[in-house]
Amino acid sequence: MRAVSHIAVNVFRESVRDRVPYNLVLFAVLLIGSSYLLAQLTAGQDVKIIKDLGLAATSVFGLFIAVFIGIGLVSKEVERRSIYSLLSKPISRPQFITGKYAGLVLTLAVNVGVMTLAMYAVLGYMTWIESAEFKASWETPGADPALLKAMLLIFVELMLVTAIALFFSTFSSPILSAAMTFGLYVAGNFNADLRNFEQVVDSRAAAWLARGLYHVLPDLSSFDIKTQVVHGLPVSAGYVAGSVAYGALYIAALLLAATVIFSRRDFK
């Protein structure tokens, strides 16, 4: 456990050295700037759009961090040949993989946490300055606590994308890993179409294949509750818990598979 936490802290430090936190400044500028501009452009929908923008930006920035850092977690160590010195220490390969993953998840957690605070700060300010009459037109309160549900599922989705990137990183080059991770991200968002494939094809075999792919590919669309939360539509705790549990199991499967592949790799 100590070895895992050491590796994780080092991954986090490396991301700070790589100036990853700069994206937080960009996020803050984006939100604050747009909160001013949108008031002039959106016919009273600025708070809704700030929420949409905040949630989407958290997701996009997190996605780029998860993919572009995730794909280099293992391959960078191999390229630099620092893997030899690392594995010669009392660190097992599963510990190495788990530590790398935990470090990037820590980076993402800090990132998502700060973005959440920034979004609530902007929404809180807008709630404070607007008149009661104007606020009556909002579908949900400005700094709505329900947004945390969407943030939680975005974070779990990013954890899953990180696990995918790390999985590919254990056996593939960074460019190929990035392409495959983005490919899976896109496929994961179209997953709901595969579930209903039998409605558009007559072939039973094709329908079964699509149904199989639906279950095998990560169901990323299920983590998207942004629209519901912004409009104040009910999202049950059961659904959120079910999605978190699904994400956790899928991540566990990917990390185990990554560990198996990485354990068999020969670095001679």
Added chain:
Amino acid sequence: MIRSLAAAVCLILAVTLQVWRDRAFPRADPGTQQLLYVRSPEALKRIALGFDALAADLYWIRAIQQYGGDRLDAGKARRYELLYPLLDLATALDPYFNIAYRFGAIFLSEAPPGGPGRPEHAVALLRKGIAAQPGKWQYYHDIAFVHYWSLRDPVAAAAWFRRAAAQPGAPNWLLPVAAAMLTQGSDRTSSRFLWQQMLSADQEWMRRRAEHALMQLDTLDQIDQLEAFIASVPRRPGEPYTWFSLARAGLRRVPEDPSGTPYELDPATGRVTVSRSSLLFPLPEPMDAKR
């Protein structure tokens, strides 16, 4: 330090050059505002990759800009032609985008020059809203309103008002309005009542639209009074109707509509109309003056 300064100087020179070039060689406006690259809502939903709500916001902003720009640009030949497709895309991407449906209901059905005068598009948009949220009484109310105000069909309007009244949380004034539609048709009292309800809407643009419509109804009343007065003034056969001749009969000054623009008088028929330069032009189709 010198390099930083040189970089800043280069940037300033580039911007200066750009300003000079744009003035010296003006480029034709590519008309990007009139372009809609993707028209299929289903395709757009796929492309949005889970960022549907943000894409809907972008289309909403475009719809607002399109509407505002077309409203200001009186010389444009095909005005508001993208308003419906933009609102259709925004609501397809975000089916709960309440304000987009209601904005469409009000402005798609408005007659030119204030809108495209396409009430059937307003109804289609609202029906889409009902499909997404069948319990939303406001959408049924808005369809009723379009039937009543734009399509001049009080029977259909009454049916939609009754459906609105049957939805959860609907206000209790909807059923009496439905009954009034059937018994009195398109009278101004019902119109005035409906627009007065809209005055308490939570969106400022809806309140402004209601204020405008109420002023138009006041104008119709004033025109009735003026025409009744004109008819009562004796005149010689063939004598044209003029404000001057009416002033001799007791009219104190050239009457103005509620927006402050003088009314126009047809010298041949004595009919009073609002000026084309008035903010209230055009008035809604004639309604009977029963009050």
